[in-house]
Amino acid sequence: DAGVIQSPRHEVTEMGQEVTLRCKPISGHNSLFWYRQTMMRGLELLIYFNNNVPIDDSGMPEDRFSAKMPNASFSTLKIQPSEPRDSAVYFCASSSIARNEQFFGPGTRLTVL
Amino acid sequence: QKEVEQNSGPLSVPEGAIASLNCTYSDRGSQSFFWYRQYSGKSPELIMSIYSNGDKEDGRFTAQLNKASQYVSLLIRDSQPSDSATYLCAVKDAGGTSYGKLTFGQGTILTVHP
Numbered sequence: 309d310a311g312v313i314q315s316p317r318h319e320v321t322e323m324g325q326e327v328t329l330r331c332k333p334i335s336g337h338n339s340l341f342w343y344r345q346t347m348m349r350g351l352e353l354l355i356y357f358n359n360n361v362p363i364d365d366s367g368m369p370e371d372r373f374s375a376k377m378p379n380a381s382f383s384t385l386k387i388q389p390s391e392p393r394d395s396a397v398y399f400c401a402s403s404s405i406a407r408n409e410q411f412f413g414p415g416t417r418l419t420v421l
Numbered sequence: 422q423k424e425v426e427q428n429s430g431p432l433s434v435p436e437g438a439i440a441s442l443n444c445t446y447s448d449r450g451s452q453s454f455f456w457y458r459q460y461s462g463k464s465p466e467l468i469m470s471i472y473s474n475g476d477k478e479d480g481r482f483t484a485q486l487n488k489a490s491q492y493v494s495l496l497i498r499d500s501q502p503s504d505s506a507t508y509l510c511a512v513k514d515a516g517g518t519s520y521g522k523l524t525f526g527q528g529t530i531l532t533v534h535p
Contacts, residue, residue, distance in 0.1 A: 339521045351465070351509065351525045358520040399464055408453050408513050408521040412464040 310334070312413035314400050320419045326388040329416045332381055333402030341410060342375055342385050343399040351399075357383065358405070390420045423448045425512050427526035434533055440497040442508050442529050447491070450515030454486055455523065456495045457509040465509055469495060500533040507531070 313332040321327055333340050341356040355365040357377045365375070372391070377383040387394055397417050401410040424447040434440045442456075453472055457465035471477045471484040471493070483496040493512075497504055507530050511523040 341522075350527045353522065356520065356522060363520050364522065403521045405521060408523075409455065409467055409470055410511075410521065410523060411467060412457075415464050 312400055312402055312411055314398075314413035314416050316416060317414060318417050318419075320421065321390055322421050323391055324389045325420075326386065327390045327394075327418060327420075329385040329398050329400075329418070331383045331385070331400030331413060333383070333400070334411060335381070337402035337404050337411075338380070339403045339405060339410075340377060340383050341401040341403075342383070343401065343412075344396045345399060345415075346396045354385070387418075390418075392420045394418060395420050423512075423514060423524045425510055425524050425526040427508075427510050427529050429527055429529060431530040431532050434500050434531070436500060436502060436533055436535050438500050438533075440500045440504065440531055440533070442495040442497075442510075442531065444493045444495075444510030444526055445491055446493070446510075446512045446524075448512065448515050448524070449488075449491060451488075451512045452515065453513035454484070454493045455511040455513075456482075456484060456493075457511060457525075459507045459509060459528070461506075497531075500531075502533050502535055505532050 342354040354367045360377045375385045397415045399415045401412045403410040456469040459465045469484040477484045481498045485494045507528040509528045510526040514522045
């Protein structure tokens, strides 16, 4: 079975540019989570969806960040404009309500110059 | 503010020894608990889940849960150098509207030396 798929795996961009990260959850999972991980702050939950509906976006750092889930098999996290402090690894994870076990994608390593 | 606390380590154990990783949590209503392993440069990988008080064994791994003390632990028997990683404790938020949200600890770095 395919796991959580994320793209791109690496992204290098310049300050001020728009960045879009993509995620395909495991088929049949109905909850999707976006995390950011840095050495200083560890693993932070940014936003999560249930049945494609955003439930809690209190972890989104500021208005430059937005996330969408137009259907059950696709989600995006967008940063516009990007800043050097956004450099981190961004993970997407999915789970089913019945089991609550979250499975992580490989992550996107973002570097903003 | 729900909290999950772990000793950041590093915890160093010799090959073949038992590694003991500990975690405490603040949300007394939590019912589901998870251990993830994260190798450097990789994503967190689920290795154990536990829902009831007591021990749960899976191969060389044993998870222990004590809800009264709000304490979860992970024991790794016969530790191998390949077990060297960061171990993350995660606790599912209590409440019916959390939709599976987990609160993660900061992780414990484990090093198994030959």
